Amino acid sequence: MDVLKTSFFIAYKSIIRGSKSMMILLIFILSLSFINMMFISGILNGLSSLIPRAFIDQISAHITINPQEKPQIKQFIPNQTLLRSQISTIPGIIATTRRYNLAGSLAFDKDKSGQYRSLSSSIMGIDPVQDSKVMGISKLTKYGSFLSDSDTDQILLSSALAGGYGVLAPSDLGGVVVGDKIQVTYANGIMRTYTVKGIYADNMGIYENFISTREAESILGTYDNASQILVKVDLNKEPIEGYTDKIKTMAPNLKLQTYKVALGSFGAFLDALNLIALIVSIISVAVSAVTIFVLIYVNALNKKRQIGILKAIGIKQKIIVYSYTIQSLFYTTVGLGIGSMLVFGVLYPLFLKYPIDVDFGKISLEFTLVGVLAGILSFSLTGILAGFIPSRIVAKQDILKAIWG
Secondary structure, eight states: OHHHHHHHHHHHHHHHHSOHHHHHHHHHHHHHHHHHHHHHHHHHHHHHHHHHHHHHHHTOOSEEEEOOOSTTSOSSBSSHHHHHHHHTTSTTEEEEEEEEEEEEEEEEOTTSSSOOEEEEEEEEEEOHHHHHHHOOTGGGEEEEOOOOTTOSSEEEEEHHHHOSSSOOOSSOOSOOOTTOEEEEEETTSOEEEEEEEEEEOOTTOOOEEEEEHHHHHHHHTOOSOBSEEEEEEOTTTSOHHHHHHHHHHHOTTSEEEEHHHHHTHHHHHHHHHHHHHHHHHHHHHHHHHHHHHHHHHHHHHHTHHHHHHHHHTTOOHHHHHHHHHHHHHHHHHHHHHHHHHHIIIIIHHHHHHSOEEETTEEEOOOOOHHHHHHHHHHHHHHHHHHHHHHHHHHHTSOHHHHHHO
C-alpha cells in the first residue's frame, strides 16, 4: 500500500510540475489516435451493415420462395394468395409479396428514325403496393413515379439499362427518359408498347424492369400464381432459420432461399471489410503505443537526474516505474475521455443526421458494445505498457550515471 501511495504521489507531482506542452501534446495525439481508430472502424462497420441491408432491400428479400426445380413441376407457385395468407400468420412476418419473372427484349428508337436500340432483360411483374412493403425499389424511383396496381401499359426501367444516368451496364437503350415509349417482345412472342412511368436508381446492378402483375398475368395467361414469393421478417424476434422451418411446413414442395445464401460472394466481401476494420484498429493501437513509448521515454530521459536523485534518497526502483506507469495511464485516460466525447458526442450524432450518401444507400457510424469496450481496453493496456517499459529501462540505470547524465 505504501508503495502505491508513494507512486501516486510522485506521479501527481510529476504531472503538476511537468512540461504542460508535453502533456498537452501527448493527450492530443492519444485523443486523435482513438478518434481515428473509432472513426474508421465505425465507417467500415456502417458499410458492412449497409451492404446486406441494401442487398435485402433491392436484390433479395429475407426469404425467397421458388417453385421446385424438377422438370415435371410447373414454373409457377399455384394459389399464392392462400399460401401468403398462411405465411402471414407466422409471428414475426412483416409482409409478403409475389412476383412474376418474365424474359423479354426491350427496344427503343431514340431519334424516331426507325433505328431501334435493343437489349434482352428480365422483366418482373409486381404488386406495387405489396412489393413496397417488402422491397425498396419504390424508394429508389428517382425519375417519374413508381407503378400502381392498375397500370397495364406502363413500365418502370432500370437506370443502368435506360442509359445516360451514370450507372454502367453491359448494354443500355441509349438514354430513355420518363414518358418515352419502348417496345417489349416477350419470350412467348407477345409484343407490347409501354410508356416509361419511372426510372429507378439501379446502383447495385439489378438490371431488372418492372410491370404490374395485372399486365404480367395478361401476358402469361395465368391467374393467382407467382414465379416467386418474397417474405420480409423481423430478425429481432427469431433467426432466419426459424422462419424457414415454419414456412417449410406450409409449403413442403417449394424451394426456400434465405438472404444469407443469396448474398454469396458478398459474404466474402463483408468478411474482408471486417478484417480491414480489425487491421486498422490494430494499426491505430500500435501507433498510439509507439507514440506513448517515445514520449514517455523522452520524458524519462529528460528526468534522468531526478530519477537518479530519487534512487539516491532510497526510493525503490519499482516505485519509480509505477509512478511513470501511473502518469502514462493518466494521459491515456484523459486522451480516451476527450476522444470518446468527440466520437460519441459529436461525430456519431453528426453522421446520424448527415450520413455519407453512396450509390446504394447511406453510411453512418455504427459501433458495437463489444467493439467499443475492446477499443477502450486495448488503448488502456497500451498506455500502461508504453509507460511501464521505457520507465523501467531508464530506472535501471546506475545512480551516479543517472545523476550526472
